[in-house]
Amino acid sequence: MTQAELDKLAAAISDSITICQKEVLTLDEAAHYTGMKKSSLYKLTSARLLPHSKPNGKYCFFNRKALEEWMMSNPVATTAELNGLAQAYCMKKKTSL
Numbered sequence: 001m002t003q004a005e006l007d008k009l010a011a012a013i014s015d016s017i018t019i020c021q022k023e024v025l026t027l028d029e030a031a032h033y034t035g036m037k038k039s040s041l042y043k044l045t046s047a048r049l050l051p052h053s054k055p056n057g058k059y060c061f062f063n064r065k066a067l068e069e070w071m072m073s074n075p076v077a078t079t080a081e082l083n084g085l086a087q088a089y090c091m092k093k094k095t096s097l
Helices: 003-021 027-034 038-046 064-071 079-095
Strands: 024-026 061-063
Touching: 003 027, 024 027, 024 064, 027 038, 027 061, 027 064, 061 064
Parallel strands: none
Antiparallel strands: 024 061
C-alpha cells in the first residue's frame, strides 16, 4: 500500500472510532453509523418513526443510544425460539384438556 492509501485508511478508522464515542450524531454521522442512506433517514424522521432532535428547526441530530435502541426495536424470533414457543403452547393446551 502507498502512503496515501495508508493515510486514507487511518483517517477512515479514526472517523469510525470518533462516531462510536460521540453521544450526539449529525445526519451524515448517523447515516455512516447505521449504514443507511441519508434519504432513508430523512424519510423516517419526517414520518416521525426515528427519534431525532431539531434544535433550530433545520438540522437533524440523533442520540446514538436512541438510534441503537431503534435499530434493535423489532427483534425477529429464530426458528429454535419459535419451535420452543410452539411446544410450550401445545403442552399447555394438551394438559388443559
